[in-house]
Amino acid sequence: MQALPFRPAALLAALLLAALPGCRRATPAAAPAPAEKHYPLTGEVVQVDATRKILRVRHEAVADYMPAMTMEFSVSAADAAAAQAGQRIRAQLYPDDPRGPRLEKIWPLDPVAEAAVAAAMDALRQDTAMRGRQTYREVGESLPDFALYDQEGQVVSAARFRGKQILLNFIYTRCPIVTMCPAATANMMAVQRQALAAGVTNLQLLSITLDPEYDTPAVLKAYAQARGIDPANFAFLTGPEREIRDLFAQFGIDAEFKNGLLSHNLATLLVDPNGKIIWRVDGTQWKPEEFVSRMKKG
Ligand SMILES: [Cu+2]
Missing domain, CATH: 2.40.50.320 (Copper binding periplasmic protein CusF)
Structure with a gap:
């Protein structure tokens, strides 16, 4: 994994969260192992x-x-x-x-799938470079195009979800801080249930990994299954680190590994059926209703 740019603010935020009373102490998720030949x-x-x-x-x-x-x-x-x-x-x-x-x-290992992911990655790279200082997509802007692998190893492109409402966030499976990713996933699951009960018929939930080095499709599948997540409309996505990092830039995510611990912020976004970002909440302190109330029903 390449070194990520050092982001003191994000690290501080993670350290503060880790130090909050009632939270489990953050433990190194990936202590650098002695080099084993591979x-x-x-x-x-x-x-x-x-x-x-x-x-x-x-x-x-x-x-x-x-x-x-x-x-x-x-x-x-x-x-x-x-x-x-x-x-x-x-x-x-x-x-x-x-x-x-x-x-x-x-x-x-599928040359067709890899070509599709590589093409989307190049387009996203170009788009990220062209946006320059305006890389970050505000509410009101559209979802960027991307293509990643889901937990079944199938390529999923953003364009496939046109006509659907998308709830999108970022997590990683090894996250040890209960108030961060585990809480975010629990919240996503609550939205999935409540949206169904509220008559939302075209919702797709997407969780993109912050840690593509570790989170392969199989790891994401095990994560979803361990939580009893209904995969019908809730996919976990991973792919090349370069593409994920461009998505970080476009979605305003700060994530960096330091001493084996990934410090990161969290964001959750609601995208309307036309691909427009219509709501965003940072952190995990949000109620499922906040998103479900903004979804189109029926
Ligand atoms: Cu986390």
Whole structure:
């Protein structure tokens, strides 16, 4: 992960929040591990053993390490649960694990999907550069175009949601501060329920990760499932870090890793069916009704 620009205000905000009484103390989410040898690997999943958390993968040659072959790798519970035979993947191979070779950071490997994401990323990069000092999108402006992967590994573009009302926020799955991301996700779930009860028929909820390095589609899927989230209209999105960072700029998000802890602010936005941002609240101190009351019903 590249170093993010140092943002004292955001760090201070996170530290203050972490120090609030009643909050769990922030603990390092990603203490820098001693460098373990790893190699990029691509291949096809041929068999999944979710119970043993083992994937059998027919992989291509791993440069400087081994020729193409079919072999077993241990993976996380999230990766084992999400994996499907026949799926092409890219991953990091850690060969020196005493429990046997291990795969991490598993992403779908699909040239068509990657081209779509790359094209959207380039367009967003250009747009971000062109906006210059006006990068930040105010209420009244339109949603930027983007294409990211959802928790199923499918490419989702913003344009797909034209005609829908979108509630969008940013979270990351390892967030240890209960008043931040976990509270934000609980609030999003409450909106999902209340909007349905209020007769809102065309709502799409989107949570974009602040931590694409760790939050792969499978990690996001496990996060959603652990919370019993109904995926019918609530997607979790991830993708290349460069694209996510441009979205930070466009949505006024400050996020930076410092000593393994991600300090960040939070924003929640409501987008109307024409793609216009119509309401925004910073932080997690908002009531679901605040957004549901602004949605078109029926
Ligand atoms: Cu957080």
